[in-house]
Amino acid sequence: MARKTGSHSQITGPKIQEAALQLFARHGYAAVSMRQIASEVGVQAGALYNYVPDKQTLLSQLLVDHMQALLAALDELPVAPDPKAALEQFVRHHILYHVPRPDEVFISYMELRNLTPDNHARVAALRQDYEGRLAIVLQAGVSAAQFRVPDAKIASYAIIALLTGVVNWFDPNGRLSAQGVADEYWQMVAQLVGLQVANGGDT
């Protein structure tokens, strides 16, 4: 153990991603230096460039990976029988996927402006794909006269913002588990779209 130098290609790569993710989330992309990332990983700055072409690509890769994984997880859910079930599924998926990954969520919203235009376009397209899924569900519910919202597109923005806000206050050691939070948010979203909800979630 504790040898100072050597080959670690299997280990160093992922460690760079993790360290960059954490540092970017905590201090912001522009405020974090490659030296800081290297220090966190336990190598010298120059060694990073065996794994990453440059700092911009490192950020871009983190965001693309996150959005792709989020979409892939959504695609693995079973098909819901009706708009209400589809909406509940989306709400629970969004919260349960995001809550354990606050750093990814943070940089995915905060660091878009530090992407070069082409990288920004790739991430924005993935985001639009994801958010569009919710808009489709809402539109279906409105068309079926099951939901009542002023505008399906605007409601989708509102619901995404509401759900994503969870990561700003969620505390893993707090009163509520992620499941409990998902239960409460589902009640609020159900009411938001005009569904009648049974009283306060007794078991």
Next chain:
Amino acid sequence: MARKTGSHSQITGPKIQEAALQLFARHGYAAVSMRQIASEVGVQAGALYNYVPDKQTLLSQLLVDHMQALLAALDELPVAPDPKAALEQFVRHHILYHVPRPDEVFISYMELRNLTPDNHARVAALRQDYEGRLAIVLQAGVSAAQFRVPDAKIASYAIIALLTGVVNWFDPNGRLSAQGVADEYWQMVAQLVGLQVANGGDT
């Protein structure tokens, strides 16, 4: 006109604030240099230090000013007769105040982590004061059995996030005016807290 040098103390100060606000919002605090701000204002970098002690204070002042103005505007509203009216007032105030000020909103959420601990504490206290007003309204409505939400505190987080998200998509040249957006969001928030809402807002 067009003289190159001279005294402009009445003009330069505010111009620095404006330029810094815009640049911080667009590129992030850490990514913006004092030279860029100076260039936007039309002076050399050194001249900024006649108005601002340092870059950190410049950021901090922008955030504190924004939160204080937001709270002051809230305090000027008339006292609402009941929780429903108070909630509607808060929703409309929040949207109508924020929508014309997207840059302030942006940096107030994004640049908190670039504040020194003492500056952060000042801004966080102001934010907590503001958001607490909504929590109080919600709690009052729940106690009076007029609202139905799983938890007043969590509902306040959800509603703040939902409302603030407006600045991410609002387009001054779009279909809806700020007033129209406020109308639609009020309907959604009213439903979210379990109020029965009349159909779609026909005039």
Next chain:
DNA sequence: GTCTATAGTGCGATAGAC
């Protein structure tokens, strides 16, 4: 694959002339 060393650039902030 990692190291050391460094080229080349830009930064925040200050000093002193006008």
Next chain:
DNA sequence: GTCTATCGCACTATAGAC
């Protein structure tokens, strides 16, 4: 109040030894 000039430092990315 603004300018020019500059100090001292940190940065990204590369080069070449091991």
